[in-house]
Amino acid sequence: MADFDAQVRKSQEQVAEAQAKISELTSRIETARSKLKTGDDIEIDIENATLDDVHAHAEVMNANIAELIMGLDDVTAGFSKDFDEMRSKTGWESFVGIFAQGKSESMRQERLRGASIDDKLQDLIGKSDVIVKLLEGQLAILNQHKAKVESNLTETLTDRETTVGELEGLRASILAMDPKLIELENKISVEQDAAARTKLESELAELNKQYNAMVQDEQVKLAKSQTLERYIEKGKTWVDSLQNQAATQMVLINKLQTDTKQRVVLYDALTKSLKTAQQQDVAHRINEIGVQTDKEAQSAMAGIGAATNQRMAEMMEAHEEHMVFARKVLEQKAKADERFARRFQAIVEKHDKNLYGG
Amino acid sequence: MANIDLTRDYKPLDDDLAARRYFAKFDRITRLMVGVADEMEAEGSLSGLDSDVLEGYVRAISAAFKALSLKYLVSGRLDGVGQKHLTIDLHESGFPIFQELVTMANDAAQAARHLEGLPESARLKDEMIRQIVGERVVPTRLQFALSQRLYYQALAKGGVFYPQMHPQAQWLADLGEGRRRFLVHWAVYDSQLNVPVVYLMEVEDSGRKALPLDERRWPEAQAHLLAQSVGGLKLITIAKGFDTDFDDLHPKRLRRLHLGPMYSSAFTLQTGPIREVLDEAKSPVGEDWALAWAIEELESDRVELEKSGWFSSVEREVFRLDPFSGRGADTGATRMTRSLILPQRPFQVLAEKDPEGFRDVRKFVVGREGRVMVYG
Numbered sequence: 001m002a003d004f005d006a007q008v009r010k011s012q013e014q015v016a017e018a019q020a021k022i023s024e025l026t027s028r029i030e031t032a033r034s035k036l037k038t039g040d041d042i043e044i045d046i047e048n049a050t051l052d053d054v055h056a057h058a059e060v061m062n063a064n065i066a067e068l069i070m071g072l073d074d075v076t077a078g079f080s081k082d083f084d085e086m087r088s089k090t091g092w093e094s095f096v097g098i099f100a101q102g103k104s105e106s107m108r109q110e111r112l113r114g115a116s117i118d119d120k121l122q123d124l125i126g127k128s129d130v131i132v133k134l135l136e137g138q139l140a141i142l143n144q145h146k147a148k149v150e151s152n153l154t155e156t157l158t159d160r161e162t163t164v165g166e167l168e169g170l171r172a173s174i175l176a177m178d179p180k181l182i183e184l185e186n187k188i189s190v191e192q193d194a195a196a197r198t199k200l201e202s203e204l205a206e207l208n209k210q211y212n213a214m215v216q217d218e219q220v221k222l223a224k225s226q227t228l229e230r231y232i233e234k235g236k237t238w239v240d241s242l243q244n245q246a247a248t249q250m251v252l253i254n255k256l257q258t259d260t261k262q263r264v265v266l267y268d269a270l271t272k273s274l275k276t277a278q279q280q281d282v283a284h285r286i287n288e289i290g291v292q293t294d295k296e297a298q299s300a301m302a303g304i305g306a307a308t309n310q311r312m313a314e315m316m317e318a319h320e321e322h323m324v325f326a327r328k329v330l331e332q333k334a335k336a337d338e339r340f341a342r343r344f345q346a347i348v349e350k351h352d353k354n355l356y357g358g
Numbered sequence: 359m360a361n362i363d364l365t366r367d368y369k370p371l372d373d374d375l376a377a378r379r380y381f382a383k384f385d386r387i388t389r390l391m392v393g394v395a396d397e398m399e400a401e402g403s404l405s406g407l408d409s410d411v412l413e414g415y416v417r418a419i420s421a422a423f424k425a426l427s428l429k430y431l432v433s434g435r436l437d438g439v440g441q442k443h444l445t446i447d448l449h450e451s452g453f454p455i456f457q458e459l460v461t462m463a464n465d466a467a468q469a470a471r472h473l474e475g476l477p478e479s480a481r482l483k484d485e486m487i488r489q490i491v492g493e494r495v496v497p498t499r500l501q502f503a504l505s506q507r508l509y510y511q512a513l514a515k516g517g518v519f520y521p522q523m524h525p526q527a528q529w530l531a532d533l534g535e536g537r538r539r540f541l542v543h544w545a546v547y548d549s550q551l552n553v554p555v556v557y558l559m560e561v562e563d564s565g566r567k568a569l570p571l572d573e574r575r576w577p578e579a580q581a582h583l584l585a586q587s588v589g590g591l592k593l594i595t596i597a598k599g600f601d602t603d604f605d606d607l608h609p610k611r612l613r614r615l616h617l618g619p620m621y622s623s624a625f626t627l628q629t630g631p632i633r634e635v636l637d638e639a640k641s642p643v644g645e646d647w648a649l650a651w652a653i654e655e656l657e658s659d660r661v662e663l664e665k666s667g668w669f670s671s672v673e674r675e676v677f678r679l680d681p682f683s684g685r686g687a688d689t690g691a692t693r694m695t696r697s698l699i700l701p702q703r704p705f706q707v708l709a710e711k712d713p714e715g716f717r718d719v720r721k722f723v724v725g726r727e728g729r730v731m732v733y734g
Contacts, residue, residue: 106602109599110603113582113586113599113603114581114603115585116581116585118521118549118584121460121549125461129464258365261365261455261457262365264549265365268549272549272588272589273590275588275590276588276591
């Protein structure tokens with residue numbers, strides 16, 4: 001059990017590392033956000049904060065969690081040794097037993113009377129608490145980051161709404177300009193007087209300039225809206241990942257706490273039933289009871305181990321699935337975006353052609 | 359745990375108000391326990407020293423409850439992480455589970471370090487006011503910090519009931535011929551019943567050095583007694599084992615007090631007549647409980663000399679067992695007294711129904727103004 005402390009230290013380091021990774025990713029998202037405000041291109045920054053990073057990070061976390069659980073299992077493995085010792089004779093007792101059966105038995109009884117696993121139980125509870133606190137710390141960080149990114153996203157969403165609103169306004173004004181342009185063009189085509197025609201033409205040129213400026217503005221706004229949308233998507237993925245990690249941690253904390261409670265009750269009951277059974281009026285059945293209890297303890301403990309491992313595996317698989325799913329969703333989203341952009345472009349082009357076609 | 363849930367009897371008190379009521383109830387009950395101990399002293403079933411010792415343990419239990427109530431005062435209101443609730447054993451105990459006490463003992467060992475890290479309560483209060491006035495929100499986090507500070511302060515002050523209260527020896531009398539009589543008392547929080555249990559043992563010491571001053575025998579005896587403080591062991595087994603393992607210590611009288619379980623129609627599940635009694639009493643909040651007390655007692659009948667090795671012999675106690683033990687359950691004790699402490703209202707229902715199992719139970723009835731009276 002000496003290396004449990006080392007294990008905890010190692011896990012603490014890993015947690016710190018994981019937290020650094022989370023902070024880095026969040027700060028990248030935030031940098032991108034501040035760049036958004038200044039209107040810089042955020043393409044590269046966001047691409048750096050890829051899903052791969054998130055994925056690698058999740059793996060670090062999972063390994064860390066698995067090791068913590070294994071660490072605690074090592075601690076509990078110590079109990080079965082105690083149970084064995086309580087049931088069997090020590091080397092010296094067996095040796096004495098060769099000469100004096102009664103003396104050997106009374107020595108064993110004396111040892112049994114002195115046996116207690118209360119300190120070990122206390123140790124188990126203490127260590128489980130340490131792990132739970134560690135996990136809780138990590139969970140708090142995860143939640144904190146999630147809240148940060150979420151508030152960030154809310155702000156960005158508002159931004160995007162405004163941008164889209166502006167875009168729509170622009171489009172409406174562009175549309176409103178159309179009849180004016182057509183009217184002017186018609187006027188020019190029927191105007192005979194050169195001076196009036198020149199005046200009309202300069203008017204048209206002015207209007208066209210305005211129109212072009214607006215169209216250009218539309219492009220800028222469109223690009224901004226798209227960038228914002230991309231940012232939101234990335235942010236959402238990160239929030240999802242954080243949420244998922246937090247859920248894993250919560251499940252794990254819960255599991256650990258429940259397990260520890262069960263273990264305390266189980267080991268305590270086993271020790272005490274051993275003590276009681278071996279001391280009290282069932283001396284002739286000691287062997288039977290001993291064997292029976294042993295079997296039960298072993299199967300019960302195997303149950304704990306198996307359940308924990310299974311849960312871990314399931315959680316890891318679920319996480320993996322989730323990550324794959326998230327990636328798929330994102331890919332589909334990207335495709336849809338692309339399709340949308342392509343289609344949208346066609347519409348814009350058509351629109352443009354209509355305007356300039358005259 | 360694939361198929362069996364060993365913590366089925368456990369219940370977290372996740373309702374904040376319920377938890378407060380629970381603590382308020384125990385605060386009242388533990389205060390009454392002192393009154394019951396006094397009453398027992400007055401009628402002679404406990405000596406003055408016994409009742410003082412008992413009061414010490416009751417006070418420790420009360421301090422433990424106070425500390426736990428501080429620990430869980432705000433923690434139920436936190437969002438997400440850190441939200442914690444007191445877990446109690448609701449079947450045949452009504453007390454917090456063993457693990458709560460162990461966790462508290464672990465916390466107590468680190469109380470000083472925690473107190474170093476936590477801000478002063480004056481500062482916390484100041485910040486709270488600032489948050490209330492400035493941000494107009496309930497300062498839950500700060501309240502939590504303060505509750506934890508108070509919790510660790512209570513632990514640092516000491517005097518709380520730990521899962522093990524190590525044996526102490528009180529000198530009783532000098533019997534001459536190098537013999538002394540001591541009262542050795544210790545207590546454990548029984549991990550299977552989830553009930554505090556106090557042991558009182560009167561022991562004669564024929565060793566050369568007085569037991570509490572003997573650095574060889576005393577730690578050994580302490581460890582032995584704690585390791586044998588198992589609810590499942592009969593008194594005769596404990597006393598016999600002690601007598602066998604320590605040649606110059608002679609246990610003359612061993613008593614075991616179970617200070618529980620607590621029955622309450624609001625918090626615990628119970629079976630048998632006590633359930634009907636509590637249900638029918640329909641007592642107002644705070645008066646719907648009953649606390650059972652069991653005292654097992656084992657006395658030494660005579661001493662026999664037994665050969666030990668070739669030249670020496672040691673005294674071995676022969677204990678007096680309940681003459682009626684063949685009739686009912688084998689108690690492994692000389693006598694057993696069961697008592698029930700309960701408020702007036704449930705007592706009246708109990709007296710009316712007069713269930714058979716409760717006829718030989720002594721009833722300590724608590725009046726409205728907190729006076730304790732004995733019936734039966």
